[in-house]
Amino acid sequence: MVQYANAGLDASFAALSDATRRGVLEQLGRAEASITDLAEKFNMTLTGMKKHVGVLERAGLVITEKVGRVRTCKIGPRQLEEEMAWLERYRQLWDARFDELDKVVEELKRKELVDGRKQRE
Amino acid sequence: MVQYANAGLDASFAALSDATRRGVLEQLGRAEASITDLAEKFNMTLTGMKKHVGVLERAGLVITEKVGRVRTCKIGPRQLEEEMAWLERYRQLWDARFDELDKVVEELKRKELVDGRKQRE
DNA sequence: CGCATACTGAACCATATGGTTCAGTGTCTA
DNA sequence: TAGACACTGAACCATATGGTTCAGTATGCG
Structure with a gap:
């Protein structure tokens, strides 16, 4: 029934909804780090x-991979393509929707004009 | 201290982390709807x-706007530009990071080659 | 060996989330 | 005016989140 469900998107958007986690991702985008490194930062x-x-x-x-005592964290392998795609699709819907609203507004204006003429006839 | 904080991103990513809400956004991207419409759908x-x-x-x-008994919901005005920008920036970091890792790997290979020669000398 | 380091898991806490039911309030419409 | 309709708010529930402390375990090092 709920074919719009997508656990992957749920998880990644939820992961991105926290400033600390976004910060960790940016950090790991620059260099690997241990849990201790990240905790301090x-x-x-x-x-x-x-x-x-x-x-x-x-x-x-x-x-992550644990070697000896240290667990090293790195980014990968998901590049958030699916998430980008969702946002992009939404942007398109959004554009189309606002175009449509513009048209409706224009149509209303046109009709008012016509009605105005009719009333003057 | 935590200058990486961004309540806007927190809220929108959290909003997007639920399949029902993503569905509602897509729906409203196609047409306005009342609470009842959405609840049924x-x-x-x-x-x-x-x-x-x-x-x-x-x-x-x-x-949303309530007129009489009915609250009508529409999309707008945020087009998720900030969210797209964040993902885009992350993608770039990700690319750069993986390029760097590639270089490291190549460097290691090169050194191994050199070490191999040295050992044979 | 013995100590410091690095992590891990359990337990706890306050608050948020995703949903419900129930009891309203306010607005149409016949 | 009576009933139906659309929403709203409070209360409740189970589970998740974001954090902590405390008590481990495992590893590295002198």
């Missing part, structure tokens, strides 16, 4: 940062 | 739909 406990990284990882936006 | 109580519309409205993605 974002002024948060290790446990707290671990949770954020978990959310990003579950959304496929980050991959 | 998405198989939900009026109260439930009202909440979703509230979230979209607070995020600036939908505007």
